[in-house]
Amino acid sequence: MAITRIILLFCTFASLSLMSSAQTCKNYKFSSKIGFNSCADLPVLQAHLHWNYNSTAETVHIAYRANQIPRGWISWGINPTGSGMVGTQALVAFQDLNGKMKVYTTQINSYSPEMKPKPLSFSVSELSAEYVNDEMIISAVLGPLSNGTTFNIVWQAGNAVSNGIPQSHPHYGPYIRSSGTLDFLSL
Ligand SMILES: *[C@@H]1O[C@H](CO)[C@@H](O)[C@H](O)[C@H]1NC(C)=O
Ligand SMILES: *[C@@H]1O[C@H](CO)[C@@H](O)[C@H](O)[C@H]1NC(C)=O
Numbered sequence: 001m002a003i004t005r006i007i008l009l010f011c012t013f014a015s016l017s018l019m020s021s022a023q024t025c026k027n028y029k030f031s032s033k034i035g036f037n038s039c040a041d042l043p044v045l046q047a048h049l050h051w052n053y054n055s056t057a058e059t060v061h062i063a064y065r066a067n068q069i070p071r072g073w074i075s076w077g078i079n080p081t082g083s084g085m086v087g088t089q090a091l092v093a094f095q096d097l098n099g100k101m102k103v104y105t106t107q108i109n110s111y112s113p114e115m116k117p118k119p120l121s122f123s124v125s126e127l128s129a130e131y132v133n134d135e136m137i138i139s140a141v142l143g144p145l146s147n148g149t150t151f152n153i154v155w156q157a158g159n160a161v162s163n164g165i166p167q168s169h170p171h172y173g174p175y176i177r178s179s180g181t182l183d184f185l186s187l
Contacts, residue, residue: 025050028065031132034139036063038187044174045157049076053184059143060184061126064155065135070095072159073166074136077108078145079152080121083179086110088154089120093129093138094161102164103129103138108154115166122146150183 025039025048036050046067053060064076077090088108092115096102104117105124127140145151155178158169169175 024048030063030137031130034061034063036061038184040182040187042155042178043180044177045155047074047076047155047157047178049153049155049182051184053149055149055185057143058145059141060145061139061141063137063139064091065137066155066157067134068131068136068157069134069159070099070131071161072136072157073161074138074155074157075166076138076153076155078122078142079154079179080147083152083181085154085156085179089122090154090156091124091127091138091140092166093136094166095131096164101129101131101136103127112168149185150181152179153182154179 025041028039028048028050037052039048039050041048048065050063051060064074066074068074073092073094075090075092077088079088081087085108090106090108091103092106093101093103105120105127106113106115107118107120122143122145125141129136129138156169156175158166160167
């Protein structure tokens, strides 16, 4: 048991150090005019986070992008009350049956969340999504975020959406390592 914990801790640290190394996100050009000053290549799920933090307003303009198949879904969020999935204040996006991107906020309140639209514990504005070059991209302005600049972040992806509801994601490997800590002033 103790050994398992140590290995798990090691894995966590190893993956978080990747967040600040590779930096292929730096070369990414968004189709919109907005330029993001900071970015991180997240360690799993072919995912990247770009952001501008406004320390006066305590808001963060983010763009989360991840490789995804047309019928899949992506999600990214902040967990203000814990480090895992439950408690995450999430943004979720997928294509509807007409191929149009749909995006909304939802709260992950259990291990089998409803995944229906729900307001978050902080304000969200300018929420939008697009599908470009096999990547789904969610952008939004979050906050004011009142708890400093370091947050537990959680991201996820799944292969299916049914009746407008993202279906359960796989439960192995990258899908259970998709969380970490991020300081919006760090990069
Ligand atoms: C940051 O937020 C403040 C207060 O809302 C605003 O006046 C300022 O223009 C923002 N700065 C940037 C760089 O957007
Ligand atoms: C700040 O922390 C409190 C207590 O952990 C939490 O309930 C609240 O949702 C957090 N707010 C934000 C914006 O993260």
